Amino acid sequence: MTPTLQLFLIVSTALFSIGLLAALSRRHAIFILIGIELMLAAANLNFIAFWRFGPQPQPPTGVLVAIFSIAIAAAEAAVGLALVIAIYRHYRTTNVDQLDQLKG
């Protein structure tokens, strides 16, 4: 017996929910970023799984989307972390609770 598509989707759902959990319930900005990265990874897993289990042969669209997504996630992580550092310099905190103003 080999794992079915369903199982992969379940794993990715779990991963997504854990990411959501981190993003919603932690107060530290970096944790939120971690959560978002986890959710992105879950999405990638979905892309790959659907590509793999889809009707064959087909162009490797799922794979390519995943690659793009990883690239953009990297960019997002870089900018996000830079923001964290900048904000930290300004407010001396990375706790998002205290960050609720649009102007400095």
Add this chain to the structure above:
Amino acid sequence: MNPWIVSNLWLVPAVPLAASLVILSLTNSRRNSAAVLATFGQIIALAVAIVAFLSTLQTPGFRAVHNFTWFTFGDQTLRIGWVLDPLAAAMMIMITLVGLCIFVFSVGYMAGDKNITRFFAYLSFFSGAMLGVVIANSLLLLFVSWELVGLASYLLIGFWIERPSAAAAAKKAFITTRIGDLGFFLGMLWLYHNSGSLLFYDQGRGCLEDAGLLAIGGSATFIALLIFCGAMGKSGQFPLHVWLPDAMEGPTPVSALIHAATMVAAGVFLVARVYPLFSLGAVNGVTPSLTVVVLVGVVTALMASLIALAQFDIKRILAYSTVSQLGLMMVSLGVGGVAAGIMHLIAHGFFKALLFLGAGSVIHGLHQEQDVRKMGGLRWIMPVTFLTYAIAMLNLSGVPFFFSGGWTKEEILHNTAQWPVSPLPDYLMLAGVILTALYMTRQMIYVFFGSKRPAVEAHESPRIMTMPLIVLASCSILFTLVLTPAWPWLHAYLNGESARVDFGSLIQPILFLSFALVAAGIGLGWFIYRNLGERDPLARAQPGLFRFLENKMWFDEIYEETVIVFCRILSRLADWLDRYFWDGLVRLFAGLGQAFGVLSKGLDDHGINAGVDETTSGTRGIGRLIAAAHSGQIQTYLGALAVGMLLLLVLYAWLS
């Protein structure tokens, strides 16, 4: 074809009603005009009633109706009307005649009251409504008048409004009778639904005529029983009898008119009026609904006469006696003696009004003293009152020969003996006869015999009060002329037959039996009560039983502890549910929305604050929720997003 009187029968109730309205608009100072207007209205009503009565004599079983459209709803019409037949005519005469006597009596009795105009307005209003009940040819019109009668009763019981006990009694009367009226109302709806008409007689299409009864068919039993609920409430039948003794809080003329002679008899009248419903499908004169009527009547009659044995308030004794007599009438109707029941109703109307007025005279003479233990020896001081009271007492006890009550009661017993279902009601009614004689003898001895008890200045009442007594006493004796088996005119009149003179039928075995029983009752009473001590002889012999009866078999207490407490708990519960549960449920729904609000600590605090402040949480929680949703906090937005996604998922799943 119909005589003039039929289409103008509305005058009978309308004149007292109009008098009442005019009196209401008078100021308190116009005391004499109020009394005159009311009495005058009553005289006109009596005159019209007599005209109506005379026109029913044309043919045996005369019945004429006048129907008209009350209103049109949709393309349907609702018709009401009035009927002139022997039943209505006899009742009208009785009500207007007794009413007139009581109006006159009231002029004397209420002379010192500062609200006498209001009193006469209410009394006239009652008279009009009651006459409306008897002439109604539509169950709806009957119900309307019935409720108005109840209103008048409510207003008059609570007439001395500054007395809390009077207000409480009035409330009790209104609510208790309304419980019965709910049944009446439902029965009326059911009847309307099945027969398509609420008119009693409508040229063959009415609900009491063949076509209507055919349409009602099998549900007649239920309809009849529901309508009987109304009769039970108004006529103080077990288990709704508790209001009637309390109703004695009203002025005595009110007790005489409403709670003895007329209104409480309306229940009996109602059963008689819709009798075809009760007897529909009768086998051998027995139907389930009639059996229920008999049972209720028997229980009521016996219970009330037992309680009457242990009461000390002169009016309460009479009140229980009324309850028991009404039970007797119900039994009569139930066993098939409609005419006998109505005859007893009319006779009872005369002598019971007389008893109450006599009691009123005694109370008046003793300066508002109502406790029989403080009376005594009044027979020489108040001779007119005593004599008329004695006549009424003999009527009530059922002494035949000269007293109408005796003949009618004898006829009821005769009918009961022939009931095919069980002989038990007959035996119980015979026992009831003894009990009636017993408690009336007891009362007579307490009030009029023996020595004069502690220092109450007593005097005979003025002429204006004794005259009605004499008139009523004569009525109750003269009435005998049309009742005896020798010339059973009234019986024949009510049944729509013609009467024959037959002196031979005067002698009947049951006549002697009942006479023997009455004599035994009076003798027993004399024997027991001839020497009154400090305590009641019965209380000395059977203290436990006496306490049981003196407390009215604890009906009030039982109701208080069960029904009323239950209702109160329900009401508290409803209020509590409203304040906390439903509101809480709403808040819970708000809270579900708040689930993502709990995401951030700030919102947590708001939630807790709202929870602490019980009074503001429900709404302000939502308000704060909305405010908090725009906190600028990224996690809140994210959470909202997630919840929204979830909702979309649910929606999608549900719609697909």
Add this chain to the structure above:
Amino acid sequence: MAFLITTLIAVPIVGALMVGATRNYARGVALGFNLVTAVCTFLLWQSFDSTSPGLQLVERHSWIPAIGAEYLVGIDGLSLLLVILTSLVFPFALLAQRMDRGFCALMLIMQAALYGTFTAQNFVLWFLFYEMSLIPAFLLIKIWGGKKRDRAATKFFLYTFLGSVAMLLSFLGIYFTKGTFDFAGLADLAKTGDLLTGNFKWLAFAGIFLGLAVKVPLFPFHTWLPDAYETAPTGVSMVLTGALSKMGVYGFVRLLLPLFPSEVRTLGPWLLTLAVCSIVIAPLAAWAQSDLKRMVAYLSINHLGYCMLGLFAVTAATVRPSVEMQAALSGVFMQIFNHGITAAALFYFVGLLEQRRGLRGIDDFGGLMQRAPLFCGWMSVAMFSSLGLPGLNGFIGEFLIFKGSFAIAGSFTAFAVIGLLFTAIVFMRVMQTLFSGPLVRGGVTFTDLRPSEKWVVIPIALLMFAIGIAPQFLFNIFNSTVVEMARLLV
């Protein structure tokens, strides 16, 4: 007479502007404008042909063609009845207390909104007016209310507003599927059964039902009502119960029953249960209240419960003889009108009590009959009318509702009759405590009805008698509408 309805709607708005501009005599000006609306209403009644069942005096103008919104107003019997009721209640509500110009202006705006609601025949227009009535009501409670007014106003607003949003969403859904907002057009679609399908139909039904049930209010969506009525100033309470609550019932008749007959039928027993709960539980809760205004508020729920019983019975059952449907519908319409004037009168009396003593707890009074017999007498008339005593107006409507629904939904009706008993108990308690017994301390200064108050009380009470004894003049207004509705609903 072509612009009569528009005039009727416009007059109070103009009045509101004028009142806003006056410095003194705001109430006088407002009353003057009410006189104008009364004349308009009378003219409307005169030009209304009571024999024809359809819409009359229709005015139709293109408004926002892009979304199918038209300015479409017209009246049938029901609309006319409610317009008359509105014209009756508002002047009395204005007379109930002396208030500044802001209050009067808001009242007039609310009046215009009510006229609009009762005459609009296109959903967009109707909804506009429907919401337009909400804002003045909110402000009137919030600014001029008594204790706890903030909470009550917010609760009132959120409740009814959420209901409205649900209703709006449902209607947008219907519009996007069917492309029309016209009441008559939608009803025709519903008649042929192709209005909506599947679960979406239920969703739309739930939205509209929620919006209307909150407005009426129907148990268990009623919890905003006691708070709002309790704290609102007398005049506002009168209007809320006398006219505003009728918008919900009107909505049920106009929207829900024609558009979703099969849904109502499917849910019939449950809806009837809700109605019976309103009828039975509300007076029970009223019994437990000590605040008179709150008590009257609960009884209002009870009386509107009778309306709901009749309406649900009409649509719910499978076997529905036309006679009984007509009876129930006529009863509901009568009840709408009767409850409007009776409940308004009761609030007026409670307001007088409050003005005189500054208190309105039931135990704060006693023995009033000795000091103020006229007051007690006329107040009793209102109470007896409310408890359905024959001879007064309340009985006619209740009798017909019960007659109709008993034949269609017997067991529910039999249970609902208990409500009549509880109502009686509540009023008996009030009368016993307020009127009888010894005079309460401080009651000596209690004055009887003043002449100006008599001018309010006696006309209303006489109207109650008139309807109770000879109701035909009211039936004439809506008889043909009833016949038509009964025919359409079968």
Add this chain to the structure above:
Amino acid sequence: MNTPAFILIAVITLAGALAAATLRKLIHAALSLVIAFVGVAASFFMLGAEFVGLVQVFVYVGAVAVLIVFTILLTRREVTGEPGINWGGAIVALAVFSGLLWAILKTSSLAIPAPQIEPLTVKQVGEALMTNYVWPLQCVGLVLTAALIGALLLVMEEKR
């Protein structure tokens, strides 16, 4: 693809993710995140997308995780104790999870085994990138450049 391997990978991934989401100390969380990412990469391998798996390892494990660690180090003067997790978030996450799970389990067409496929070579990927997906590729390049410059600008010391 065999089941024991799948289970092992799934457990490692989820455990790492859970640890990353809930551990108190940031640095521990960052390391757990690396484990989770490695697990995800392993899944990619298992699914026959070796190239993506490699990219995942390089980019995430090699770059992002290192970035995070650096950031932590840069802002470590922050000493506020992180008070547990917020239950509201947990409830919502759980609700989302159960909702999605329900949707997945309900859709029976998902319970299919993997079909046999030709292995995906890097060459194929490269060809696709340079033909059909050349514009997206250029855009991503632009985005990456912009992100790089932007990040630099952001973290430059503010001029006083």
